[in-house]
Amino acid sequence: MFLGNKTAVITGASRGIGKAIALKFAENGANIALIYIGDSAEAEQTKAELQGFGVKAEIYNCDVSDWGSAKSTCDAVIKEFGSVDIAVNNAGIIRDQLLLRMSEEDFDAVLNVNLKGAFNIIRHLSRSIMKSPAGRFINITSVSGMMGNAGQANYSASKAGLIGLTKTVAKEFASKGVTCNAIAPGFIETDMTAGLPQSVKEQVNAAVPLKRMGEAEEVANLAVFFASELSSYITGEIIKIDGGMYI
Numbered sequence: 687m688f689l690g691n692k693t694a695v696i697t698g699a700s701r702g703i704g705k706a707i708a709l710k711f712a713e714n715g716a717n718i719a720l721i722y723i724g725d726s727a728e729a730e731q732t733k734a735e736l737q738g739f740g741v742k743a744e745i746y747n748c749d750v751s752d753w754g755s756a757k758s759t760c761d762a763v764i765k766e767f768g769s770v771d772i773a774v775n776n777a778g779i780i781r782d783q784l785l786l787r788m789s790e791e792d793f794d795a796v797l798n799v800n801l802k803g804a805f806n807i808i809r810h811l812s813r814s815i816m817k818s819p820a821g822r823f824i825n826i827t828s829v830s831g832m833m834g835n836a837g838q839a840n841y842s843a844s845k846a847g848l849i850g851l852t853k854t855v856a857k858e859f860a861s862k863g864v865t866c867n868a869i870a871p872g873f874i875e876t877d878m879t880a881g882l883p884q885s886v887k888e889q890v891n892a893a894v895p896l897k898r899m900g901e902a903e904e905v906a907n908l909a910v911f912f913a914s915e916l917s918s919y920i921t922g923e924i925i926k927i928d929g930g931m932y933i
């Protein structure tokens with residue numbers, strides 16, 4: 687139980703990596719405020735699974751890219767839970783296209799969710815998290831933001847931006863005992879990668895030294911490390927979890 691008596695806000699947590707993080711946090715004793723945007727039934731199902739660990743769990747429908755929606759949701763979470771210790775910015779989207787064909791709309795949409803969404807949540811929760819004895823911000827970036835990736839100008843830029851945001855938040859909040867770190871996954875098996883053609887999946891497996899895609903639970907294990915006292919002297923760090931794909 688690494689997170690007993692902590693409250694964590696996790697965005698995009700009704701499925702995929704966010705859900706795995708929420709379940710792993712709950713297993714470690716954290717109360718969970720789960721933010722989602724799409725399917726309420728999926729969010730309700732995840733809430734029930736979280737409650738199975740004996741922790742408090744609530745779900746909030748919120749578009750993290752919208753300043754006002756993010757603010758009212760963060761305010762509602764603080765009112766309901768009393769305080770927040772940990773924020774995980776996991777919500778993310780892709781709109782892949784070669785730059786020559788990428789629309790302004792697709793560029794803006796990805797930047798708005800992946801980067802501005804994280805800023806909005808950090809901005810609206812920071813006063814509460816600053817009061818925690820061991821506040822934590824965790825941002826889910828991507829190796830795409832570190833190495834670049836053809837067809838992902840928008841996504842790579844948003845994830846590289848998250849790395850800059852992570853380092854700045856780390857510097858601004860360190861004096862309050864709050865850390866901010868980022869996790870950079872490679873290819874992880876979720877809905878986001880489910881649509882990749884089989885040929886691409888085979889290329890990925892061949893290119894990754896550990897010869898397979900990662901599992902959401904493996905990312906969640908790293909998130910527990912960053913959320914807990916285990917990482918008390920680490921801030922402004924980006925850890926890749928990619929099977930050695932980008933060494």
Ligand code: NAP
Binds near residue numbers: 697750778803875
């Ligand atoms: P996913 O299965 O597609 O889930 C994305 C989550 O983000 C969903 O829960 C979705 O909510 C939520 N979301 C999307 N737009 C939102 C918005 N405007 N406001 C609030 N929530 C929103 O993706 P995933 O694979 O788990 O990815 C999670 C994170 O890891 C993302 O930031 C992604 O970029 C990053 N990542 C993933 C991989 C990978 O290989 N899978 C690799 C590197 C980085 P709903 O369920 O309600 O639609």
